[in-house]
Amino acid sequence: MAVAVVRLEGEDIPLEHRQSGATAVFRVKDEEGAELYFEDEVEAAKSAVELSNAEQS
Numbered sequence: 001m002a003v004a005v006v007r008l009e010g011e012d013i014p015l016e017h018r019q020s021g022a023t024a025v026f027r028v029k030d031e032e033g034a035e036l037y038f039e040d041e042v043e044a045a046k047s048a049v050e051l052s053n054a055e056q057s
Contacts, residue, residue: 003052004029005044031055 006027008014017025017037026044028036030051038044 002031003048003055005048007041 004027006029007024008027009024013022013025014037017039020039022039024039026038026041028038028044028047028051036044036047038047
């Protein structure tokens with residue numbers, strides 16, 4: 001099962017994150033289409049690993 005992490009910048013950043021002043025956010029998306037957003041790359045990577053492990057269980 002696939003989990004994707006994508007770096008978003010500029011206009012690609014969702015409005016709620018742009019308003020907080022973030023210059024980049026990381027979108028973690030699982031195979032079912034659920035999306036989580038992180039401003040910290042390490043936290044995004046941890047989330048992706050956790051989601052991937054949960055999908056394999």
